[in-house]
Amino acid sequence: MNALHSLAIAVKADEPNPVLNISIFLAFVAITLVIVIRSGRNNKSAADYYTGGRSFTGPQNGFAIAGDYLSAASFLGIVGAIAISGYDGFMYSIGFLVAWLVALLLVAELMRNTGKFTMADVLSFRLKQGPVRVAAATTTLAVCFFYLLAQMAGAGGLVSLLLGINDQLGQSIVVIIVGALMIVYVLVGGMKGTTWVQIIKAGLLISGGLAMSIWVLALNGFNLSTLLDSAVAVSTSVPADAILAPGLKYGTNPLDFISLALALVLGTAGLPHVLMRFYTVPTAKEARRSVVWAIWLIGAFYIFTLVLGFGAAYLVGADKVLASPGGVNSAAPLLAFALGGPLLLGFISAIAFATILAVVAGITITAATSFAHDIYGSVIKKGKGNPDDEVKVARRTVIVIGVLAIAGGIGVQGQNIAFLVALAFAVAASANLPTILYSLFWRGFTTRGAVWSMYGGLASAVLLIIFSPVFSGTETSMFGADVNFAIFPLSNPGIISIPLGFFLGWLGSVTSTVKESPKLAAEMSVRSLTGHGAEKAVEH
Amino acid sequence: MSESVKHAPPKSTIDYEAFEKTPRFLELKRTRNKFVVPLAIFFLVWYFAYVLAAAYLPEFMATPVFGRINLGLLLGLAQFVTTFAITMTYVTFANRKIDPRTEELRLELERMEQL
Numbered sequence: 001m002n003a004l005h006s007l008a009i010a011v012k013a014d015e016p017n018p019v020l021n022i023s024i025f026l027a028f029v030a031i032t033l034v035i036v037i038r039s040g041r042n043n044k045s046a047a048d049y050y051t052g053g054r055s056f057t058g059p060q061n062g063f064a065i066a067g068d069y070l071s072a073a074s075f076l077g078i079v080g081a082i083a084i085s086g087y088d089g090f091m092y093s094i095g096f097l098v099a100w101l102v103a104l105l106l107v108a109e110l111m112r113n114t115g116k117f118t119m120a121d122v123l124s125f126r127l128k129q130g131p132v133r134v135a136a137a138t139t140t141l142a143v144c145f146f147y148l149l150a151q152m153a154g155a156g157g158l159v160s161l162l163l164g165i166n167d168q169l170g171q172s173i174v175v176i177i178v179g180a181l182m183i184v185y186v187l188v189g190g191m192k193g194t195t196w197v198q199i200i201k202a203g204l205l206i207s208g209g210l211a212m213s214i215w216v217l218a219l220n221g222f223n224l225s226t227l228l229d230s231a232v233a234v235s236t237s238v239p240a241d242a243i244l245a246p247g248l249k250y251g252t253n254p255l256d257f258i259s260l261a262l263a264l265v266l267g268t269a270g271l272p273h274v275l276m277r278f279y280t281v282p283t284a285k286e287a288r289r290s291v292v293w294a295i296w297l298i299g300a301f302y303i304f305t306l307v308l309g310f311g312a313a314y315l316v317g318a319d320k321v322l323a324s325p326g327g328v329n330s331a332a333p334l335l336a337f338a339l340g341g342p343l344l345l346g347f348i349s350a351i352a353f354a355t356i357l358a359v360v361a362g363i364t365i366t367a368a369t370s371f372a373h374d375i376y377g378s379v380i381k382k383g384k385g386n387p388d389d390e391v392k393v394a395r396r397t398v399i400v401i402g403v404l405a406i407a408g409g410i411g412v413q414g415q416n417i418a419f420l421v422a423l424a425f426a427v428a429a430s431a432n433l434p435t436i437l438y439s440l441f442w443r444g445f446t447t448r449g450a451v452w453s454m455y456g457g458l459a460s461a462v463l464l465i466i467f468s469p470v471f472s473g474t475e476t477s478m479f480g481a482d483v484n485f486a487i488f489p490l491s492n493p494g495i496i497s498i499p500l501g502f503f504l505g506w507l508g509s510v511t512s513t514v515k516e517s518p519k520l521a522a523e524m525s526v527r528s529l530t531g532h533g534a535e536k537a538v539e540h
Numbered sequence: 541m542s543e544s545v546k547h548a549p550p551k552s553t554i555d556y557e558a559f560e561k562t563p564r565f566l567e568l569k570r571t572r573n574k575f576v577v578p579l580a581i582f583f584l585v586w587y588f589a590y591v592l593a594a595a596y597l598p599e600f601m602a603t604p605v606f607g608r609i610n611l612g613l614l615l616g617l618a619q620f621v622t623t624f625a626i627t628m629t630y631v632t633f634a635n636r637k638i639d640p641r642t643e644e645l646r647l648e649l650e651r652m653e654q655l
Contacts, residue, residue: 087601087612091594094619098587101626105576225607232608245602245612246594254595261591265584284642288634295627299620522556529568530642532649 062293067198082309086243152409267425457501
């Protein structure tokens with residue numbers, strides 16, 4: 001065991017090879033660009049551009065969902081969290097996975113049957129179009145914005161580690177390149193191109209994770225207990241085996257963890273870029289199959305992260321991970337380097353970049369669709385506009401979002417913004433999920449309830465974060481310890497904002513004086529369950 | 541306004557309010573809810589029981605079972621197992637009990653539309 005360990009240390013004496021990293025990444029970009037350009041040729045109608053013609057199969061879409069979902073935050077973040085905090089990092093994986101049951105049992109098929117392009121299609125089905133669509137587009141754009149910013153910031157941080165670029169200018173250039181590539185993917189390829197990028201990336205990520213997990217387990221005689229033993233042997237926590245039980249990260253504030261767990265498990269089924277993926281398949285049955293494939297793929301991957309996280313703790317060491325330029329996020333790349341040297345590091349780095357690129361593209365097309373379809377098409381043009389104009393607006397929105405993402409990504413460099421992903425989940429769970437569930441399952445739900453719930457959930461989640469230790473009052477806060485306006489003690493707002501979102505939806509509905517159409521409610525109920533009149537796949 | 545942005549089909553001739561009260565539709569709804577709702581409640585309760593144990597009973601979770609494998613790890617992996625199991629149970633149920641019924645009702649609705 002010790003011999004192996006020192007061997008791993010010795011390998012690390014080699015320097016990472018930026019040229020190799022860049023070449024592998026460029027190869028990925030070249031292959032995906034060809035695919036994106038080819039799939040872009042068939043983008044004729046709005047349904048083509050927004051949903052890839054609804055022509056993906058369940059398994060394909062399952063891979064794409066996994067590609068969308070296993071963002072840099074899941075892959076790099078969770079491996080890093082396990083490497084440093086042990087068991088507490090593993091609890092993220094569990095929440096992220098179990099959350100899919102909400103989507104499978106309650107949301108996916110009914111959404112597919114009633115909607116066309118966006119979440120707002122379903123929410124405004126039987127309520128007043130204008131206010132509900134604007135509210136749904138607002139929460140969609142907010143979630144997308146938080147998620148996007150987190151990914152772009154991750155890109156900057158990764159670069160310093162992988163390419164050896166440490167100065168501000170170099171990192172900014174990389175953020176610009178990632179943003180520009182993403183714009184090209186989404187403009188040219190639309191949803192079809194974006195989906196193929198996700199599928200390829202998910203395939204690479206999952207096979208890379210599998211290969212590394214087998215490698216790590218092989219070093220430990222394919223015995224999980226031995227691996228944990230190895231990790232404990234080099235652990236610097238007190239006591240050393242504290243990494244195997246909960247408490248290292250959240251021990252001082254269990255309520256904060258419960259709040260996070262709520263947001264994770266209820267947020268997934270409200271993430272707009274996940275919901276939009278249900279429209280890329282021809283039927284509700286395929287939507288169900290997609291989620292089933294996604295659950296298997298995502299579940300398998302999270303089991304790998306357990307092995308990889310403890311593997312990084314043992315082969316790299318928590319202290320070395322923390323001290324490296326990418327911090328927590330560098331655990332997986334450093335583990336790759338310890339195992340397979342510069343070549344494996346190059347491969348894993350390229351996957352990490354591809355992950356950021358693909359996730360950013362998926363979020364961008366979701367946000368652009370929501371703006372073009374919900375705000376421009378349905379509210380400004382009141383549904384009377386030309387669908388071609390709507391797609392034109394969507395394409396312009398893609399450029400605007402791309403530029404904003406680049407500016408944001410450069411702006412947040414060096415900031416501790418790991419909270420943004422958790423915030424995106426909290427907003428999705430507080431502002432989107434209550435309205436989704438109420439519209440699908442509660443006849444008494446009204447326009448006022450929807451609007452109150454969405455704005456209330458969004459505002460409370462954001463305000464609570466601003467007045468939390470994330471922004472001020474501690475060493476790790478955005479404004480440091482000197483400024484203190486943290487009147488809310490938790491870093492995760494979900495425990496307040498999610499029940500509030502549900503409560504406001506109920507309160508708005510029972511106090512509403514306007515009666516909603518029972519006819520539309522009946523139509524929605526029949527269509528959501530039978531799939532009658534659901535949008536069909538586009539024939540080419 | 542809401543009329544102009546309604547979804548396809550634009551003007552349906554079907555009386556959905558009447559259809560919603562037909563025994564076969566009610567049966568579909570009941571069958572689905574009777575299966576899905578308890579399952580959803582079960583996994584949420586089981587997940588939050590695990591979360592609460594992890595948050596407030598770390599010593600209990602640290603109880604060794606064999607080797608370095610402790611109770612917390614086994615319960616965590618059990619969450620994976622139940623997630624996979626619920627997924628497969630639901631799929632089997634939906635394929636057997638839901639799909640044939642929805643198919644039948646959909647065909648009937650399409651026939652009504654052509655009248």
